[in-house]
Amino acid sequence: MTDLTGRTVLIAGATSRSGLVAAQTLVDAGANVIAVGHDPVKLEQLAARLAADAAWMTEACDLTDERAVDGLAERLHAQDVRVDGVLHLVGGWRGGGGLAGQSDADYRVLERSLTALRFVTRAFEGDLRASSAARLAMVSSTAVARPLAGGANYAAVKAASEAWMRAVAQGFAKAARDAAADLAAASTVFRVKTLDGLEQALADRFVALWDEDAAEVNGTVIELAAAA
Structure with a gap:
């Protein structure tokens, strides 16, 4: 099993089901976890579901607010906390109605995930570059490769997010x-x-990304599918 003892991983958008599972899996691997979300109540619920002796902390932060994200990084650095990994789970879905149904209001909501990704990666890039083994990952969609008219807003935001990750x-x-x-x-x-x-x-x-050579996984796209 991967040993992440001594590694600190930040989960952006941690209050979802996938955030809870990721937090517990990282803790089980020995990592220190920083679970970040915008809703303090949901963060409390997340904390209640993790083991009492787990190496984790929660931080309430609006990840679409640049000053708030920079403030989060400053607070962690003031505590001598540096991150070795970031898992970006900020997302959501709005769509349907063909191309005519792709409203600007829906696009602006979806765009928040890209905005959060930009702010978080910029705030913690120095930490990741300084780490002896850093891993940054985001969840995208197969819609990027196979976009539909009814999901054009969603696919466009995900494609832009992937471009940011390649950069x-x-x-x-x-x-x-x-x-x-x-x-x-x-x-x-x-x-x-x-x-x-x-x-x-x-x-x-x-x-498992920590078990692989950084050069082998840097800039790659990995598709995850349900077992047949």
């Missing part, structure tokens, strides 16, 4: 080259058709 991957690789060092940080995209039923598979695959 982060290039930044990791360039920093390692410039320092004449081995690549230690990796940015990876997980694509799913739906997360329903794949929560544990996602958590396990994210943890």
